[in-house]
Amino acid sequence: MKNKKPLYILAAVAGVVLIGGLVYYLTRGGENNANFAGGTWWVCTDKACKHEFNLSMKQLSDWHKDKSHAGLPVACQKCGKPAARASKCPACGALTEWTHSTTTCSKCQKTLPPE
Numbered sequence: 210m211k212n213k214k215p216l217y218i219l220a221a222v223a224g225v226v227l228i229g230g231l232v233y234y235l236t237r238g239g240e241n242n243a244n245f246a247g248g249t250w251w252v253c254t255d256k257a258c259k260h261e262f263n264l265s266m267k268q269l270s271d272w273h274k275d276k277s278h279a280g281l282p283v284a285c286q287k288c289g290k291p292a293a294r295a296s297k298c299p300a301c302g303a304l305t306e307w308t309h310s311t312t313t314c315s316k317c318q319k320t321l322p323p324e
Contacts, residue, residue: 247297248263248268248269249264249265249294251283251293251294251295252292252293252295253287253288254285254293255288258287258288260288262287269283296322298314298317299319300314301317
């Protein structure tokens with residue numbers, strides 16, 4: 210019988226590569242995360258605009274990483290003025306500007322999930 214040691218080494222290396230690839234595939238970051246699976250909701254603070262939009266966690270991260278936005282609040286995608294975080298009501302779908310004391314939907318008055 211020939212020496213099977215090189216075959217075992219090849220199988221071990223292939224196994225490590227396969228397991229490494231599987232771990233990477235299962236743990237790599239996506240657009241969002243478990244805490245904000247649907248991304249984050251925003252409302253323009255300009256009363257004339259009031260544009261509502263959603264940012265994935267990746268988009269939000271990219272915004273803050275961009276050096277031209279350093280220290281600036283997220284801007285409205287429509288008019289460019291500051292936007293405020295919002296909570297989306299699971300009952301009616303309306304967005305309510307988020308504060309630490311926000312507990313109910315501004316439209317239907319149902320309880321909002323905690324942020």
